[in-house]
Amino acid sequence: MAKKVTGFVKLQIPAGRANPAPPVGTALGPQGINIMAFCKEFNSRTQSQDGLILPVEVTIFSDKSFTFILKTPPAAILIKKELGLEKGSGQPNRVKVGSLTKAQVRKIAEVKMPDLNCDSIESAMTMVAGAARSMGVEVKE
Amino acid sequence: MTWTSLRIAGSSHRDAVIAVLFAAGAQGVHEDGATLVTHFPDSLDVGAIVGMVQAADPSAQCVTAPTSPIDWSVAWRERMRAYEVGSLTVAPPWLTDGCDASRTVVIDPGMAFGTGDHASTRGALRLLQQRMRPGLAVADLGAGSGVLAIAAAKLGGSPVFAIEADPDAMGNATANVERNAVGDVVHLLEGEAKALLPLVAPVDLIVANIVSSVLLELLATFARALQPSGIAILAGILNDERETILDAVAADGWRVLATDDEEEWWSVAIARP
Numbered sequence: 001m002a003k004k005v006t007g008f009v010k011l012q013i014p015a016g017r018a019n020p021a022p023p024v025g026t027a028l029g030p031q032g033i034n035i036m037a038f039c040k041e042f043n044s045r046t047q048s049q050d051g052l053i054l055p056v057e058v059t060i061f062s063d064k065s066f067t068f069i070l071k072t073p074p075a076a077i078l079i080k081k082e083l084g085l086e087k088g089s090g091q092p093n094r095v096k097v098g099s100l101t102k103a104q105v106r107k108i109a110e111v112k113m114p115d116l117n118c119d120s121i122e123s124a125m126t127m128v129a130g131a132a133r134s135m136g137v138e139v140k141e
Numbered sequence: 142m143t144w145t146s147l148r149i150a151g152s153s154h155r156d157a158v159i160a161v162l163f164a165a166g167a168q169g170v171h172e173d174g175a176t177l178v179t180h181f182p183d184s185l186d187v188g189a190i191v192g193m194v195q196a197a198d199p200s201a202q203c204v205t206a207p208t209s210p211i212d213w214s215v216a217w218r219e220r221m222r223a224y225e226v227g228s229l230t231v232a233p234p235w236l237t238d239g240c241d242a243s244r245t246v247v248i249d250p251g252m253a254f255g256t257g258d259h260a261s262t263r264g265a266l267r268l269l270q271q272r273m274r275p276g277l278a279v280a281d282l283g284a285g286s287g288v289l290a291i292a293a294a295k296l297g298g299s300p301v302f303a304i305e306a307d308p309d310a311m312g313n314a315t316a317n318v319e320r321n322a323v324g325d326v327v328h329l330l331e332g333e334a335k336a337l338l339p340l341v342a343p344v345d346l347i348v349a350n351i352v353s354s355v356l357l358e359l360l361a362t363f364a365r366a367l368q369p370s371g372i373a374i375l376a377g378i379l380n381d382e383r384e385t386i387l388d389a390v391a392a393d394g395w396r397v398l399a400t401d402d403e404e405e406w407w408s409v410a411i412a413r414p
Contacts, residue, residue: 003254003352010172012159019168022144022180025213027171032220035213037251037313053163055172063259064221064250065286067309076156087160 007031007060015046015054032064045070053077072115075131078108089136099138105129144208145187147194149177154198161197165190180208221250224257227270229292231257234320246291247320253310255285255350264401264408265289265350265376271399272372272410273298277345280304280366282334282359283377287314287327289348294323301327302341304334335362342366350376350408357389364393367413372398376408383407 009027018024018039028035038058046054055071072078076088083098100108102125109116109124118124129139152158155177159170162179171178181187191203223232223240230245233256237247250256257263269289273279275297281290282304290303301323305314311331318327330337334349335358345368349356356375363373373395378386380402386409390397394414401408 011169012172013169014163017168020212020214021142021168022146022208023167023169023171023178025211026146026180026208027169027173027178029211029213029217032217034250035217037249041252041312053159061254063254063256063262065252065254065256067252067307074156074159076160080160087164088157 004062005059006062007058009058009060010055011058012053012055013042015049015052016043018042028058031060031066033058033060033066034064038066038068042068042070052081072112075108075112075128076135078111079128079132079135079137082108083137085137088134092134092136095136096138097136099140100129100132101140105132105139143183143210144180145183146178146180146206146208147187147190148173148204148206149194150175150202150204152177152198152201154200157197158194158201161193162190165193221256221258224263226257226263226266229266229270229295231262231266231288231292242322243295246288246295248286248288248291248317249313249320251286251313251316253286253305253307253313254283255288257288260403260406261350261376261378261408262288264403264406265348265374266292267401268374268376268399268408268410269293269346269348270296272346272374275299278302278343278368279346279348280338280341280344282338282347282349283351283355284314284329285310285350287317287329289350290327290329291317291321291323293346293348294326295321298346299326302330302337302344303327304330304332304337304341306331306333334359338362338366343368344371346372346374348374348376353378353382353386356386360389360393360395364395364414369413371413372410373413374408374410376406378407378409380405380407 020035052073058068060066089095089097109128167179221233223236273296279293279298279301284303284305290301293301395411398410
């Protein structure tokens with residue numbers, strides 16, 4: 001287990017739908033890792049989150065073994081999913097495309113918490129509210 | 142199917158651009174530093190997708206190019222090879238034709254260290270072959286893919302305890318043990334070596350391909366877990382850590398039996414104090 005890192009690849013992949021076609025294959029293939037094993041493991045770990053785009057960080061070791069860490073989806077994706085939006089506003093200051101209740105902001109903050117540099121749910125909620133406003137989504141008090 | 146790559150640099154609205162790419166049918170996005178990379182089958186209008194990206198982020202600089210027609214579901218295998226290590230061969234499943242199953246350790250590369258493609262694995266394997274005798278009880282610490290435990294079983298070791306703390310490695314190790322038909326001899330245990338080794342002791346031989354700092358921490362645990370005539374094989378030691386390890390084993394009364402060098406990695410077999 002004398003692991004030595006030789007590669008690091010960041011991808012965003014729909015939950016449960018990794019396959020060896022581009023860009024997963026083109027990003028991981030040149031690293032020499034078992035792409036089918038990666039896809040199988042990624043899909044197995046994420047199938048319960050169907051419909052979400054998940055960031056994943058793959059670390060490759062010198063003997064071409066690998067490991068990966070799943071991150072939480074971007075706040076914008078979680079907000080759109082929560083509100084059933086196709087996209088955010090092109091003019092967030094003037095055109096509002098929806099609104100979140102405080103409970104909804106908390107729900108999203110709880111999902112994002114592991115990846116945020118926050119020590120309280122309140123500060124995570126502040127960050128989520130900021131992301132919402134930047135895409136034209138109001139936050140109701 | 143042929144594909145076109147789309148590389149996007151200079152984006153100041155990455156989330157918006159990524160959303161456009163997925164909405165247009167991307168199966169994933171590679172974050173290559175500051176550049177976003179994806180690919181679309183040629184059945185889609187990539188020019189129109191570039192227009193959508195630039196509408197979402199006017200600062201985005203888009204470059205398209207044909208994607209090399211490589212089937213990565215199998216092409217990654219070309220970078221793997223079989224290794225002959227003493228009387229054993231370590232090989233991935235698709236390179237075992239003509240190999241003697243009793244002397245071949247078949248490892249499917251995956252999420253566990255120990256594919257055979259690393260000098261520290263091979264160093265441990267060479268020392269293991271020198272010291273192994275049929276019927277010896279073996280503990281493999283930091284077992285990873287199970288490569289050393291499987292080798293010990295094929296060399297006659299019984300029982301063989303393969304201890305690994307990383308849960309991600311266990312699936313690969315389990316499959317490799319089954320693939321090599323040594324499930325009646327090799328027992329996989331998930332957990333920390335310090336906690337589990339005393340539970341399987343005493344053993345005749347310990348093989349540990351870990352990092353030197355962990356090896357140093359475990360030396361006293363090794364001594365307690367070995368039979369009086371027991372041997373420990375330590376690997377995962379860089380050449381410039383050799384003196385530190387030698388000083389530590391000498392201070393504890395271990396006797397050096399043999400050493401091995403390959404590339405920048407050094408391994409050592411030591412006899413119990």
